[in-house]
Amino acid sequence: xxLELIRNATLKINYGGHLLLIDPYFAPRHSLPSFTGxxxxxxxxxxxxxxxxxxxxxxxxxxxxxxxxxxSVAKKRVxxxxxxxxxxxxxxxxRETGFADVRPLNETTVWQGITxxxxxxxxxxGPVVEKMGHVIGFKLEAAGEPTxxxxxxxxLYPPVAxxxxxxxxxxxxxxxxxxxxxxxxxxxxxxQTIALSRLAPQAIVVATHMEALDHATITRQDLRQAxxxxxxxxxxxxxxxxxxxxxxxxxxxxxxxxxx
Numbered sequence: 001x002x003l004e005l006i007r008n009a010t011l012k013i014n015y016g017g018h019l020l021l022i023d024p025y026f027a028p029r030h031s032l033p034s035f036t037g038x039x040x041x042x043x044x045x046x047x048x049x050x051x052x053x054x055x056x057x058x059x060x061x062x063x064x065x066x067x068x069x070x071x072s073v074a075k076k077r078v079x080x081x082x083x084x085x086x087x088x089x090x091x092x093x094x095r096e097t098g099f100a101d102v103r104p105l106n107e108t109t110v111w112q113g114i115t116x117x118x119x120x121x122x123x124x125x126g127p128v129v130e131k132m133g134h135v136i137g138f139k140l141e142a143a144g145e146p147t148x149x150x151x152x153x154x155x156l157y158p159p160v161a162x163x164x165x166x167x168x169x170x171x172x173x174x175x176x177x178x179x180x181x182x183x184x185x186x187x188x189x190x191x192q193t194i195a196l197s198r199l200a201p202q203a204i205v206v207a208t209h210m211e212a213l214d215h216a217t218i219t220r221q222d223l224r225q226a227x228x229x230x231x232x233x234x235x236x237x238x239x240x241x242x243x244x245x246x247x248x249x250x251x252x253x254x255x256x257x258x259x260x
């Protein structure tokens with residue numbers, strides 16, 4: 001398994017012999033409005049050209065329709081013939097933009113030998129959830145590959161902990177920038193990411209969705225310092241830079257060897 005963090009939540013994953021693109025957000029730096037008045041968004045540029053990012057992509061997954069997960073540039077540039085998985089209820093809006101093969105992830109789906117299972121998420125807790133709307137995470141499984149739990153735009157709450165207990169994932173991908181909306185936490189912050197790491201002591205946690213949006217409150221350095229203070233092994237909590245590719249099989253094999 002190889003995972004490339006493009007920017008924010010946008011990932012390109014080589015999994016089960018196929019290339020998956022998750023939550024494409026292709027807007028140029030400072031081309032979209034601020035959320036908080038601190039800076040126009042996104043605050044960083046893409047690490048490489050959109051054509052390079054799209055090269056070889058075979059499946060697109062869009063977790064929800066917030067602009068930082070599927071923006072107008074992505075809607076134009078992602079090839080319309082590619083199969084696209086989305087959360088139930090978003091398929092109509094996506095089809096209206098010209099995508100021909102849109103499949104709502106209502107239940108476990110098998111695509112080219114990869115099993116994709118939706119998992120619950122909550123974009124905050126309390127009244128803010130009505131403003132944020134519904135979101136999903138998902139589990140990936142394929143022969144010869146680590147089991148992956150992509151948590152998505154969610155805080156740490158009981159269904160996330162239950163997924164970790166039930167699935168025992170080898171890799172957990174979190175959104176850990178501590179974004180807030182009207183003061184309410186809407187994705188994991190450093191404290192919740194550390195708590196999640198402790199819930200899954202044999203998993204590799206990959207923290208993403210950082211330093212791209214102006215309503216974020218946690219930087220990569222903040223998270224690393226907090227994790228170090230909490231005694232979290234840095235080989236178990238990975239915090240990739242934009243454009244960085246992680247080769248996860250050697251890391252996973254090494255961790256399992258330590259526990260044999």
